[in-house]
Amino acid sequence: MADIRLEGIVKDYGSVRAIHGVSLNIQDGEFVAFVGPSGCGKSTMLRMIAGLEEISGGVLKIGERVVNDVEPRDRDVAMVFQDYALYPHMSVAENIGFGLKMRGLKASEIEPKVREAARILQIEAYLDRKPGQLSGGQRQRVAMGRAIVRKPAVFLFDEPLSNLDAKLRVEMRTQIKRLHAMLKTTTVYVTHDQTEAMTLADRVVVLRGGKIVQQGHPIELYSRPNCRFVGEFIGSPQMNVFSGNVDRSGTSPVLRVGDAALRLGEVAAADGARIDVGIRPEHLAFAGDKGGAIAPVVEVFEPLGSDTMAICRLGGQELTARLAPTVALRPNERISLDYELADLHYFDGENGARIEAL
Ligand SMILES: Nc1ncnc2c1ncn2[C@@H]1O[C@H](COP(=O)(O)OP(=O)(O)O)[C@@H](O)[C@H]1O
Ligand SMILES: [Mg+2]
Numbered sequence: 001m002a003d004i005r006l007e008g009i010v011k012d013y014g015s016v017r018a019i020h021g022v023s024l025n026i027q028d029g030e031f032v033a034f035v036g037p038s039g040c041g042k043s044t045m046l047r048m049i050a051g052l053e054e055i056s057g058g059v060l061k062i063g064e065r066v067v068n069d070v071e072p073r074d075r076d077v078a079m080v081f082q083d084y085a086l087y088p089h090m091s092v093a094e095n096i097g098f099g100l101k102m103r104g105l106k107a108s109e110i111e112p113k114v115r116e117a118a119r120i121l122q123i124e125a126y127l128d129r130k131p132g133q134l135s136g137g138q139r140q141r142v143a144m145g146r147a148i149v150r151k152p153a154v155f156l157f158d159e160p161l162s163n164l165d166a167k168l169r170v171e172m173r174t175q176i177k178r179l180h181a182m183l184k185t186t187t188v189y190v191t192h193d194q195t196e197a198m199t200l201a202d203r204v205v206v207l208r209g210g211k212i213v214q215q216g217h218p219i220e221l222y223s224r225p226n227c228r229f230v231g232e233f234i235g236s237p238q239m240n241v242f243s244g245n246v247d248r249s250g251t252s253p254v255l256r257v258g259d260a261a262l263r264l265g266e267v268a269a270a271d272g273a274r275i276d277v278g279i280r281p282e283h284l285a286f287a288g289d290k291g292g293a294i295a296p297v298v299e300v301f302e303p304l305g306s307d308t309m310a311i312c313r314l315g316g317q318e319l320t321a322r323l324a325p326t327v328a329l330r331p332n333e334r335i336s337l338d339y340e341l342a343d344l345h346y347f348d349g350e351n352g353a354r355i356e357a358l
Pocket of ligand 1: 013036037038039040041042044045
């Protein structure tokens with residue numbers, strides 16, 4: 001096992017800077033997820049840790065050792081990719097044991113290690129099959145088996161579940177989490193899917209344009225995003241964000257959005273200031289005919305059984321509310337919604353930075 005230290009890591013592709021000086025300490029045994037939109041530099045970060053991509057600047061340590069110039073095979077890391085890269089002509093057992101064979105281990109040494117990995121991943125029954133005879137989920141397990149048998153100090157995953165259908169993705173997510181609980185190997189996991197990052201990781205690192213914008217425990221990012229970008233990126237359905245002007249002419253401040261007014265808590269923003277105010281769909285509650293804080297018009301509603309999603313319009317902007325399943329809605333109906341002031345997020349209208357409530 002090992003910790004990973006990134007100190008001012010830079011990556012240039014020719015004249016284009018893809019990673020702008022990333023510093024991060026990953027603890028021994030920790031599960032860290034890099035998340036962000038396509039092109040933000042997640043794979044580049046991971047490939048530099050793996051040794052598959054040269055580092056242009058900064059220092060990378062795995063354990064006590066600086067590994068900037070260490071060959072991938074000497075870094076004691078194992079990587080699992082989105083496309084499983086299995087050998088089609090080899091059996092599952094041969095695929096899992098291939099790396100060990102290349103390292104010169106004897107068949108009698110390889111066999112028990114392969115069996116143990118297959119047991120952990122629940123693919124013992126398929127050891128004699130060829131990859132072509134397996135489902136996508138089973139193939140992904142074989143790819144993970146190949147990483148496990150080597151007992152590396154670090155696991156690196158690059159979007160390993162992206163090729164699977166939604167149901168299987170959820171199953172494999174649980175499997176990966178169980179695997180980490182069992183082996184406690186330091187893991188860096190790259191995904192564009194915030195749900196995957198949130199459910200798997202001890203710590204989520206949000207990347208944007210080759211820089212870390214925020215990092216922390218999933219709940220910390222959810223409850224205290226440090227900017228509008230993180231607020232909208234983390235959480236599903238996405239946070240509603242209203243751009244408007246603060247109006248302090250009444251007894252309490254409101255945000256003017258088109259013809260609507262959102263009541264605000266006390267916030268360090270002057271009368272007339274342009275700010276963005278966020279409220280998550282799950283923090284809106286149906287107020288019946290009690291005259292709630294806002295009165296949007298329902299455009300579409302989605303009864304999911306567990307809850308009902310109401311997609312509405314308010315002050316010319318779209319608003320999604322996650323309501324109780326018992327709420328009956330009609331399209332074009334004006335409804336009444338309430339929220340707690342403590343659930344509002346305030347962001348600077350110019351640069352998107354979080355503004356603290358007072
Ligand atoms: N081999 C390459 N040559 C030139 N540019 C690259 C190369 N690989 C990635 N990039 C660029 O670096 C940036 C980050 O890419 P990448 O790490 O693949 O992002 P992600 O995995 O988050 O989608 C992107 O702008 C991408 O176009
Ligand atoms: Mg990628």
